[in-house]
Amino acid sequence: MRPQVLIIGCGFGGLEAARAFSGSGAAEVDITVVDKTNHHLFQPLLYQVATAGLSAPSIAAPIRHLFRGQRNVTTLLGEVAGIDANAKTATLKDGAVLRWDHLIVAAGATHSYFGRDDWAQHAPGLKTLEDAFEIRRRVLLAFEAAEREDDPARRAALMQFVVVGAGPTGVELAGTFAEIARHTLSGEFRRIDPRQAKVLLVEGGPRVLAAMPEALSERAREQLVALGVEVKLNARVTGIDDQGLDLTTAGGPERLHSRCVVWAAGVAASPLGRVLAEATGCALDRAGRVVVEPDLSLKGFPHIQVIGDLAAAQSHVAGREPKPVPGVSPGAKQMGRCAAANIKRRLRGEAIQAFRYSDYGNLATIGRNSAVVDLGTPAGPLRFSGYFAWLFWLFAHVYFLIGYRNRFVVLLDWAWAYWTYDRGARVVANAGLSEASPARDVKA
Template sequence: MTEPRQRVVIVGGGFGGLETAKALAGAHVDVTLVDRTNYHLFQPLLYQVAMAGLSPAEIAAPIRSILAEQDNVRVMLGEVRNVDLQRKTIDAGSCGILPYDWLVLAIGAKTSYFGHDDWERFAPGLKSIEDAVEIRRRVLVAFERAERTDDERERRKLLTFVVIGGGPTGVELAGAIAELARFVLSEDFRSIDPRSARVILVEAGARLLPSFPEDLARSAVDQLSELGVEVRTNARVVNIGPDGADLEVVSDNELPGLGSGKELDHLFSATVVWSAGVRANDLGARLAAEGVPLDRQGRVLVKDDCSLPGFPEVFAIGDMAHFEENGKLLPGVSPVAMQQGRYVARIISKGSRSNGQPIEVKPFRYLDKGSMATIGRSRAIAQAGKIKLSGFVAWLAWLVVHVWYLIGFRNRFVVLLTWAWSYVSYKRGARLITTTGWKPESSPKLESSVPPPPSSRRADGSRGRSSVPREVVRSPESDRQPGRAPTPIS
C-alpha cells in the first residue's frame, strides 16, 4: 500500500524558500509555497534598480514560471497572518487555512530603524522593488528640482545625498549615486553641474565594511574617494526630517579627565537613504506568543537542524532564523538561506519516507565560499578564503557571480547587455521618474511620499547654522550585518 503524500508548506519565495521547493522535486510530498508577491527577487541587485541601472523585471522572475515544471508544487499568492503550531495549520489570509505536515518559514527580514520608525518617511530603506523605485524617484527628482531653483542654499540641499550605514548596501548605493552624478547625468542639465553633487556615506563604527578584512575595507574607502564620496565614521543619527539629519558626533577634542566628548551637528540634505540595519519579520512575534524563543532582533532561535525547539516538523531558515555555528551567528546572506533550504529539504524528503519513525539528522553546517561588494564601475572588493581581490579584477568576479545566479536565461542575457552598454557609454536606460505609491511600512496612512517642495523659510531649517554645515553622520547598527550582508559567492 502506497503511503499518503505528506503536505509541505513553505512560507516565502525568496532564496531559502525557493531553494527548498526546488530541492523537493521528485520527493513523495505535496508542496505549497505561499508568498505575498508573485515573483522571486534577486535582492543583491536591488540597488541597481534604485540607481536606474536596471529595470525591476530584469532582477525578478515569476515564482510560478520558475517552478512550472515541478508537478508536486503549488504556488499561492497570499500573506501569512498566523501559525498554529499545535493544530499544524497556517492562516494565509485570502488563501484560507492551510494544514501541514512539514512547515518551512523563510520570510526574510525587514528594515530596522532601531525604534525610530518615523524616520522611514524621510529615509527609505532598500528591501523591495517598491523601495528601489521610490529611491530612484527621489534621487532623480532632486536633480530636477535643483535645475529649476534659483535659491543657492536649496540647491545645495538638493544636491547633497546621504547614505546611512556603511555595510555592503551602503557602499554600493553611495558609489552608484556618485557615478550617476559624475558620469551618467553630467551633460544632461543646463543650470546645474551634477558633478558638484555631494555624496556622503555614514557609518556608526570606526570603519566601513566590518565583515571584511581591514585592508579590503581600506581599499573600498580609497575607491569611494576616487568617485568623490565622503566617508564619515563614528557618528550617530539622533533624528531625521525633511531637511536632513541631526547627528551626534564623536569629538576629537580631549576634555581633561574625561577623554573625548560628543558634539551635535546637522546634515542639510533633501535625500537620505537608510541601509543601517535589519530586523526579523513580524511573524516572529506571533510565534513568540506560542512559546517560540526569539533573540533581541526578533529572529527565531532554532536548533542545529534549523527546527523550532519542541516542533521538529517546523523549520525557520534564512534571515528570520538565529542560527549559531561554533558560537558565531551566521550572517544574513543568500547562500546561508539557500544551503539551509537544501538541507531542510533533505530532512523532509527522508522524513516523508520514514513511516513516522524518528530519523537520524546531522547538524547543519554552512560552507562559506566568500563574499564581495561592488563600489562602482570597475571598482569592487572580494574575498574567497585566503584570496583577496580589489579593483577591476574584483569587479569582474562580482559581475560573473551576479549574472550566473540570476534566474532565467532572458534575465542573464538582458542584464549582461545592459551592463555592457552602460560600461561603454555611461548611459542608463531606466532613468524614469514614476509615481510609485510607496509608503512606509510603519505608517499605513501617508499624506505624501514626496519630499516637501522648497518654501520661503530658511533653507537650513531656521537652525541658525552655516549654509554649509559640517556633514558628519553616524548610524546605529545591529549585531548582524547592517542593511545587507556582503554579496556572497554562492
C-alpha cells in the same frame, strides 16, 4: 494522503527548499509555496534598480513561472497572519486556512530603524522593488527640483545625497550615486551641474564593510573616496526629518541638510517571527530572529523549521564550536536545502542532520572598476580588490541570476552602461515636485 509541506516565503531559502523536492523527491510530498509578492527577487542587485541601472524584470522572476515544470508545487499569493503549531495550520490575511504536515518558514527580513520607525518616511530602506522604485524616484526628482531652484542653500540640500550605513548595500548605493552625478547626468541640465552634487556615506562604526578584513575595508573606503564619496565614520544618527539628519560625531553634533536620505543601516527579522513565538513559545534574539535548533527546527516542534534571515542559526561542524550563520544569500540557500533534506529523512525514518554552513566568502562592489573580494578556499583566504575584483563580482552575480534571459539582459545593460555611462531605467512614476520644493518662477 501525501504529506503536505508548506513553505512561507519564496526568497533564496524558500525557493531552494521547494526545488529540493523536485526529481526523485517529487513523489514524496506536495508543496505549497505562499508569498506576499508574485515574484522571486534577486536582492543582491536590487540597488541597481534603485539607481536606474537595471529594470525590475531583469532581477525578478514570477514565482509561478519558476515552478511551472514542478508538478508537486502549488503557488499561492497571500500573506500569512497566523500559525497554529498544534493544529498544523496557517491562516492567511484573507481568512484562508492552509493545512500542513511540515512547515518551512522563510519570511526574510525588513528594515530596522532601531526603535525610530518615524524615520522611515524620510529615509527609505531597500528590501523590495517598491523600495527601489521610491529611492530611484527621490534621487532623480531631487535633480529635477534643483534645476528649478533659485535659492543656493535649498539647491545645495537637493543636491546632497546621504546614505546611512556602510554595509554592502550602503557602499554600493553611495558609489553608484556618485557615478550618476559625475557621469550619467552630465550635460543633461542647463541651470545646474550634476557633478557638483555631494554624496555622503555615514557609518556609526569605525570602518566600512565591517564584515570584511580590515585591509579590504580600508581599500573599499579609499575607492569610495576616489569616486567622490565623502565617508563619515564613527558618526551616529540621532534624528532624521524632511530637511536632513542630525549626527553625533567625535567633533560634536553635526547637521546635514539633504532632501534625499537612504537608510541601509539596520535589518530586523520579519514580523512572522513574533507570530511563531506566540504560537510555539520559541525564543527570539534582539533582532527578532527565531532561535532554532541545530537542525533548524523549533524546540518542541520538530516539524517546523525556520531558515534564511528569519533564523538565528548556527553552523555545526564536528569538533568545532558552533558559529553564527551570516545573513547572506548562500546561507539562506544552504538552509533551504538542509530543511528539505531533513524532511525527506523524517519521512524515511532516518536520523536528521545538523546544519553546516559552507562560507564561500564576501563580495562588494564600490563602483566602476572597483570592488573587494574575500574568498574562502582550501588553501586559505583569497583577498583582492580593484578591477579584477570588480570583474569577479560582475560575473558571479550574473551566474547566480535566475534564468538565461535575465543573465543576457543584465550583461547587455551593464556593457552598454560601461561604455556609454548611460543608465537606461531612468523612468519614474508620480513625477510631480515634492511639497518641500514647490514650483517657483524659473529664470531663463
